[in-house]
Amino acid sequence: MDFVTLGGNLLGTIPLGDIVLYLTPFNLFLFAVLLGFTLLIALSKPETQIEATMHTLNNTEVKVGPKEFKQRRFLSIICGLASAGAMITGDLFNFTLFMALVGILNIGIVSAVKQTSVLNSAFNYGLIAMMCSLPLFGGASIILAATGTLSLAVLSQMPASPMVVFGAVLMLIGILGESGVAPFFASKAEMFRTAGSPFIVIIHLSSLFIIVRAVEILLLVLW
Amino acid sequence: MNLMADILINVIIAFLAGSLLLGLHRKVMARVQKRPGPPIVQHLIHSLKFFFKETAIPKTVSKVFYIGIVFILALVWIVGVIAGPVAHDSLLILFGVYAVYKIVEHNSGSSSGSPYGKLSCVRAVLSAATELPLFAAIVFVYLITGTMNIGEIIAYQSAHGPLVFTIPLAALMFFMLIITKSPYSPFAITKDKALISGFETEHFGFLRGFMLFSESIAWYVMLWVFLTIFFGPLNAVGYLIGMIVISFVTGFINATTPILSPNHSVMTQITIGAICFFGTVLMIFTGVVA
Numbered sequence: 001m002d003f004v005t006l007g008g009n010l011l012g013t014i015p016l017g018d019i020v021l022y023l024t025p026f027n028l029f030l031f032a033v034l035l036g037f038t039l040l041i042a043l044s045k046p047e048t049q050i051e052a053t054m055h056t057l058n059n060t061e062v063k064v065g066p067k068e069f070k071q072r073r074f075l076s077i078i079c080g081l082a083s084a085g086a087m088i089t090g091d092l093f094n095f096t097l098f099m100a101l102v103g104i105l106n107i108g109i110v111s112a113v114k115q116t117s118v119l120n121s122a123f124n125y126g127l128i129a130m131m132c133s134l135p136l137f138g139g140a141s142i143i144l145a146a147t148g149t150l151s152l153a154v155l156s157q158m159p160a161s162p163m164v165v166f167g168a169v170l171m172l173i174g175i176l177g178e179s180g181v182a183p184f185f186a187s188k189a190e191m192f193r194t195a196g197s198p199f200i201v202i203i204h205l206s207s208l209f210i211i212v213r214a215v216e217i218l219l220l221v222l223w
Numbered sequence: 224m225n226l227m228a229d230i231l232i233n234v235i236i237a238f239l240a241g242s243l244l245l246g247l248h249r250k251v252m253a254r255v256q257k258r259p260g261p262p263i264v265q266h267l268i269h270s271l272k273f274f275f276k277e278t279a280i281p282k283t284v285s286k287v288f289y290i291g292i293v294f295i296l297a298l299v300w301i302v303g304v305i306a307g308p309v310a311h312d313s314l315l316i317l318f319g320v321y322a323v324y325k326i327v328e329h330n331s332g333s334s335s336g337s338p339y340g341k342l343s344c345v346r347a348v349l350s351a352a353t354e355l356p357l358f359a360a361i362v363f364v365y366l367i368t369g370t371m372n373i374g375e376i377i378a379y380q381s382a383h384g385p386l387v388f389t390i391p392l393a394a395l396m397f398f399m400l401i402i403t404k405s406p407y408s409p410f411a412i413t414k415d416k417a418l419i420s421g422f423e424t425e426h427f428g429f430l431r432g433f434m435l436f437s438e439s440i441a442w443y444v445m446l447w448v449f450l451t452i453f454f455g456p457l458n459a460v461g462y463l464i465g466m467i468v469i470s471f472v473t474g475f476i477n478a479t480t481p482i483l484s485p486n487h488s489v490m491t492q493i494t495i496g497a498i499c500f501f502g503t504v505l506m507i508f509t510g511v512v513a
Binding site (some may be wrong): 008024025026029030034036037040043044045046047048049050051052061119175188189190192193195197198200201204206209211212215216219 | 318358
């Protein structure tokens with residue numbers, strides 16, 4: 001299956017050696033949204049989270065401290081850029097690398113908070129992400145071994161052999177775990193309870209968009 | 224017709240039709256529950272009224288996102304109108320639009336600093352369970368028609384008949400998404416009344432106006448996509464009847480079904496999604512679907 005059938009008319013390519021970035025309306029939309037959100041993250045200050053205090057009538061204000069703010073903002077911007085890269089890359093291995101980077105950054109963004117439940121959730125998600133990096137990279141390697149290429153432009157023109165199907169299934173498992181969507185979101189949901197709205201939004205956004213892009217990539221490889 | 228005029232007209236139609244359909248939905252719910260209910264135009268009047276109300280911004284908010292997110296919400300559904308009714312472009316773009324909508328639900332809740340918004344934000348992550356059936360439904364449409372382009376899917380249906388007869392379980396999966404996103408749905412865990420208005424709780428004045436404006440367009444676009452890819456090709460009257468019927472059916476379902484707890488909601492959606500997914504796979508492999 002070609003790019004045009006899936007994402008609309010090919011608007012252009014950016015050839016960087018054997019890595020060819022390409023833009024269709026679909027990729028452009030995802031890329032632009034991610035860059036827009038990354039810009040907003042760079043400009044935003046976090047909210048003050050109001051929580052009820054146990055056994056009294058007072059409220060507790062949960063704020064993000066200045067040092068934590070700088071660290072989390074930096075990681076969030078890198079996460080936004082990595083996700084944006086994953087939206088337009090035309091190389092299967094680059095996609096898996098961006099995916100792994102996004103997984104690591106998602107943990108990093110909440111690693112400085114002091115809420116135990118959030119850290120526990122990040123730890124559990126980290127375990128799943130680590131385990132799923134094997135099928136993620138393994139799947140891409142099997143596709144490379146079976147076809148001799150990682151270029152999506154070339155893969156989209158090739159018929160899918162049983163080994164390619166096997167590699168794609170492994171990749172799908174890896175993507176589901178690395179991005180922490182259903183059924184793995186149970187390990188990730190608690191991460192969102194912490195303060196710092198501009199930073200946690202990129203955790204959710206990167207996971208969702210990578211799944212959307214993965215749909216396109218798997219269809220390109222398989223059909 | 225000039226493209227910009229086409230977009231503008233379609234956005235206005237989407238807003239007006241979506242508002243009236245949501246008004247009808249509310250009216251149906253009220254009548255099922257033996258209440259007179261508000262007039263059908265009430266949702267439209269509310270949406271317009273909020274644009275002229277005083278806007279207050281809580282001091283706890285993350286201001287850039289708190290304000291920016293409502294404009295993103297409006298913008299993203301306008302993109303939905305462009306990719307769908309105007310350009311008949313790729314279904315994947317609409318999948319992307321829906322993904323951004325989930326993000327907006329998430330962020331408008333968390334950026335306010337309110338505990339109600341925050342809980343709604345966490346539930347938005349849990350309610351991602353609806354995306355997998357949506358993804359599966361889109362892939363099944365692709366497998367049958369061989370294309371993601373809405374225009375080509377319509378052409379396929381005009382030659383082979385509506386897809387709802389070919390892959391009814393995939394249509395059911397998509398319909399579950401529509402139920403989930405309808406007001407007062409049993410799966411609407413992000414807007415549970417225990418959370419006041421969920422992620423919308425802390426947005427007032429013209430910010431709420433933008434949210435209602437976007438909700439109307441979202442409802443119209445979702446119904447349009449469902450009717451187009453499963454019941455196409457339809458003319459304007461067909462769309463009108465289809466949208467009224469779906470609003471009526473979802474109104475009836477929501478009026479008679481209590482909201483589920485987050486865990487039950489997710490498990491129900493995943494169970495229905497899994498049954499429909501494996502059912503459709505079975506239909507394809509046993510040759511029921513040509």
